[in-house]
Amino acid sequence: xxxxxxxxxxxxxxxxxxxxxxxxxxxxxxxxxxxxxxxxxxxxxxxxxxxxxxxxxxxxxxxxxxxxxxxxxxxxxxxxxxxxxxxxxxxxxxxxxxxxxxxxxxxxxxxxxxxxxxxxxxxxxxxxxxxxxxxxxxxxxxxxxxxxxxxxxxxxxxxxxxxxxxxxxxxxxxxxxxxxxxxxxxxxxxxxxxxxxxxxxxxxxxxxxxxxxxxxxxxxxxxxxxxxxxxxxxxxxxxxxxxxxxxxxxxxxxxxxxxxxxxxxxxxxxxxxxxxxxxxxxxxxxxxxxxxxxxxxxxxxxxxxxxxxxxxxxxxxxxxxxxxxxxxxxxxxxxxxxxxxxxxxxxxxxxxxxxxxxxxxxxxxxxxxxxxxxxxxxxxxxxxxxxxxxxxxxxxxxxxxxxxxxxxxxxxxxxxxxxxxxxxxxxxxxxxxxxxxxxxxxx
Amino acid sequence: xxxxxxxxxxxxxxxxxxxxxxxxxxxxxxxxxxxxxxxxxxxxxxxxxxxxxxxxxxxxxxxxxxxxxxxxxxxxxxxxxxxxxxxxxxxxxxxxxxxxxxxxxxxxxxxxxxxxxxxxxxxxxxxxxxxxxxxxxxxxxxxxxxxxxxxxxxxxxxxxxxxxxxxxxxxxxxxxxxxxxxxxxxxxxxxxxxxxxxxxxxxxxxxxxxxxxxxxxxxxxxxxxxxxxxxxxxxxxxxxxxxxxxxxxxxxxxxxxxxxxxxxxxxxxxxxxxxxxxxxxxxxxxxxxxxxxxxxxxxxxxxxxxxxxxxxxxxxxxxxxxxxxxxxxxxxxxxxxxxxxxxxxxxxxxxxxxxxxxx
Numbered sequence: 001x002x003x004x005x006x007x008x009x010x011x012x013x014x015x016x017x018x019x020x021x022x023x024x025x026x027x028x029x030x031x032x033x034x035x036x037x038x039x040x041x042x043x044x045x046x047x048x049x050x051x052x053x054x055x056x057x058x059x060x061x062x063x064x065x066x067x068x069x070x071x072x073x074x075x076x077x078x079x080x081x082x083x084x085x086x087x088x089x090x091x092x093x094x095x096x097x098x099x100x101x102x103x104x105x106x107x108x109x110x111x112x113x114x115x116x117x118x119x120x121x122x123x124x125x126x127x128x129x130x131x132x133x134x135x136x137x138x139x140x141x142x143x144x145x146x147x148x149x150x151x152x153x154x155x156x157x158x159x160x161x162x163x164x165x166x167x168x169x170x171x172x173x174x175x176x177x178x179x180x181x182x183x184x185x186x187x188x189x190x191x192x193x194x195x196x197x198x199x200x201x202x203x204x205x206x207x208x209x210x211x212x213x214x215x216x217x218x219x220x221x222x223x224x225x226x227x228x229x230x231x232x233x234x235x236x237x238x239x240x241x242x243x244x245x246x247x248x249x250x251x252x253x254x255x256x257x258x259x260x261x262x263x264x265x266x267x268x269x270x271x272x273x274x275x276x277x278x279x280x281x282x283x284x285x286x287x288x289x290x291x292x293x294x295x296x297x298x299x300x301x302x303x304x305x306x307x308x309x310x311x312x313x314x315x316x317x318x319x320x321x322x323x324x325x326x327x328x329x330x331x332x333x334x335x336x337x338x339x340x341x342x343x344x345x346x347x348x349x350x351x352x353x354x355x356x357x358x359x360x361x362x363x364x365x366x367x368x369x370x371x372x373x374x375x376x377x378x379x380x381x382x383x384x385x386x387x388x389x390x391x392x393x394x395x396x397x398x399x400x401x402x403x404x405x406x407x408x409x410x411x412x413x414x415x416x417x418x419x420x421x422x423x424x425x426x427x428x429x430x431x432x433x434x435x436x437x438x439x440x441x442x443x
Numbered sequence: 444x445x446x447x448x449x450x451x452x453x454x455x456x457x458x459x460x461x462x463x464x465x466x467x468x469x470x471x472x473x474x475x476x477x478x479x480x481x482x483x484x485x486x487x488x489x490x491x492x493x494x495x496x497x498x499x500x501x502x503x504x505x506x507x508x509x510x511x512x513x514x515x516x517x518x519x520x521x522x523x524x525x526x527x528x529x530x531x532x533x534x535x536x537x538x539x540x541x542x543x544x545x546x547x548x549x550x551x552x553x554x555x556x557x558x559x560x561x562x563x564x565x566x567x568x569x570x571x572x573x574x575x576x577x578x579x580x581x582x583x584x585x586x587x588x589x590x591x592x593x594x595x596x597x598x599x600x601x602x603x604x605x606x607x608x609x610x611x612x613x614x615x616x617x618x619x620x621x622x623x624x625x626x627x628x629x630x631x632x633x634x635x636x637x638x639x640x641x642x643x644x645x646x647x648x649x650x651x652x653x654x655x656x657x658x659x660x661x662x663x664x665x666x667x668x669x670x671x672x673x674x675x676x677x678x679x680x681x682x683x684x685x686x687x688x689x690x691x692x693x694x695x696x697x698x699x700x701x702x703x704x705x706x707x708x709x710x711x712x713x714x715x716x717x718x719x720x721x722x723x724x725x726x727x728x729x730x731x732x733x734x735x736x737x738x739x740x741x742x743x744x745x746x747x748x749x750x751x752x753x754x755x756x757x758x759x760x761x762x763x764x765x766x767x768x769x770x771x772x773x774x775x776x777x778x779x780x781x782x783x784x785x786x787x788x789x790x791x792x793x794x795x796x797x798x799x800x801x802x
Binding site: 002003004005006007008016020067070071073074075077078080081082084085088089091092093095096097099100101102103104106107108109110111113114115117118122125126127130131133134137141164165168169170171327331334335336337338353354358359 | 445447448450451453454455456457458467514515518519521522523524525526528529530532533536537539540541543544545547550551553554557558561565610613614616617771773775776777779780783784786787790791793794795797798799800801802
């Protein structure tokens with residue numbers, strides 16, 4: 001809407017963002033937990049004069065903190081690049097609402113970068129207590145970044161009492177209903193990720209002395225245990241998301257339900273594996289066991305991120321902007337060009353000049369061209385045409401033009417994930433005609 | 444062009460007066476340039492040493508020292524780039540996003556290129572640390588990637604202020620690359636400045652004793668003092684040519700004897716002043732005689748930022764005026780940002796203090 005639409009064949013914009021965002025979130029949150037693990041373990045090693053544990057921590061710091069951290073930082077910028085291409089109107093509103101929050105987070109990024117490089121490169125070069133202090137600063141600053149970004153992200157699903165341009169809008173948006181449970185969950189999961197990776201590293205480094213192995217394994221398990229609190233936090237978070245989203249997860253949208261169940265299963269296995277290992281006093285983790293724990297953590301996390309993204313549908317910002325970039329009644333007074341009310345009156349193509357073939361006007365288009373232009377403006381944000389992400393052709397196999405036309409009138413009532421059609425009746429006719437050609441091509 | 448193609452500014456308006464946002468944009472942009480400049484210029488010096496300094500142990504150690512810092516400098520450069528990216532989106536988002544989509548493939552290519560560059564720096568660093576010879580191949584590849592990055596970013600920034608070119612670039616549906624509107628001149632101007640910044644960075648390494656030993660330190664100062672003024676001289680010349688060949692409405696803005704003219708003059712003045720101070724410092728290059736021209740140069744970068752922004756506004760003037768944007772100040776969140784900035788500055792100072800606490 002309003003902007004040119006980048007059509008990434010097969011994947012679409014949503015999968016592009018997911019492909020960058022999921023590894024980024026995983027790495028970024030792991031880094032938060034890893035900085036705590038390092039700071040805690042180093043403090044104890046310093047107190048006990050344990051040089052062997054310090055040697056292990058040095059390896060941990062370089063191989064599993066610094067190297068992925070850099071990747072995390074770069075992919076973090078990458079998410080912005082991808083969202084600006086795939087969903088410019090949504091990122092624009094998020095930036096305009098939260099610019100100072102993001103700027104505040106940026107200041108902590110700088111602390112993170114300086115701290116992480118100093119932490120890694122001053123091992124054994126400065127006083128151990130000073131080195132440990134650097135570790136604690138890193139742990140605190142990276143946690144602050146997690147808190148700040150989570151306030152911004154959780155707003156998108158649960159804006160709470162936020163109203164555009166109303167007083168204290170930033171704070172209402174930031175401390176939204178799901179802020180606390182999701183922040184705590186993310187923090188505990190970050191500790192668990194760091195613990196799981198520490199186990200894998202120990203399993204891989206067979207030369208680590210037994211005493212160090214036991215100490216670090218115990219600590220890794222302890223880091224993973226707080227994730228059990230998610231069993232309480234998750235229902236809390238669930239209770240504050242919109243009723244529609246709750247229904248998706250409870251069977252209303254099969255993919256959502258499956259991913260949610262898979263996420264729960266992965267985290268349960270992670271918790272179960274940790275408790276079992278602690279009960280059996282397994283201080284010598286195997287590569288397979290540790291890899292499985294990381295696998296469960298990653299898959300579980302990816303599932304919950306998928307659910308979080310999907311549960312927002314049909315909105316990109318709950319109650320304010322649909323995933324197509326069209327604003328709802330909430331933004332109607334502010335958005336003179338692409339609110340649902342305006343588009344229903346003037347037509348979706350009135351605000352989407354970029355979807356027209358260059359140099360042509362709406363009046364010059366053939367009916368099929370017009371239908372395709374409407375498809376690009378109203379559907380392409382979430383649907384590919386023939387194959388790939390949410391491809392529309394397989395979904396409408398066998399539908400007649402009349403069925404399609406009548407579906408466009410009520411699609412948001414029949415399928416709560418779909419936004420209402422943002423255009424005039426003539427545009428609905430054109431879109432139905434175009435989509436009918438797809439069903440014929442599919443035969 | 445069809446004015447309907449230009450999206451409306453964001454409905455939520457500006458969270459502060461545009462002047463404050465532009466000050467923050469240009470101040471943080473200058474910081475970003477300092478670090479990415481050090482990376483690009485530092486890489487060129489590594490390449491220069493690898494080509495002309497074969498068998499010279501001091502130059503090999505200097506390369507090791509430079510490469511030791513480049514991954515950090517690149518991480519800082521990328522991180523510092525987040526803030527100007529934020530502020531440019533707030534003020535010019537509707538133009539900026541349009542350009543991003545039009546050059547989408549190139550724009551997205553930046554991510555793997557930056558990640559690849561970071562890890563290639565580590566490869567080069569590890570090679571040298573292991574006592575292996577670093578030939579010109581790897582530094583040349585790195586310099587090449589950085590050049591491509593500069594071209595993509597400049598192309599994007601030039602495209603967003605040139606709506607008249609949008610339709611022709613969009614013919615390739617996201618794969619188009621824009622090189623008109625003075626983009627080549629902009630890249631040349633920027634890269635010469637980055638080369639100068641790299642030379643200053645290497646000089647600093649030498650003067651603070653971070654280049655391993657006395658010989659390497661001396662080589663660092665020598666190369667830096669030779670390269671920095673030369674690059675600045677060329678940058679001033681490129682800047683003058685850039686202005687001469689700007690599209691006419693933008694060139695007029697430079698000579699309108701108002702703000703853009705003032706910032707342009709101040710920018711050239713700072714660059715020329717820094718150049719002269721470096722030439723003077725050649726006689727007795729102490730840390731204090733080198734810091735002053737460096738500071739003047741950084742001030743010049745801020746002036747370049749403001750002049751560049753004025754030129755951008757002149758280019759966008761037929762379609763957009765800053766005064767049209769609604770302002771809905773968010774003072775509370777702004778105070779949060781300021782407070783966090785103070786805390787961050789304190790923490791970075793504490794970190795640097797802690798890092799000096801040897802036994």
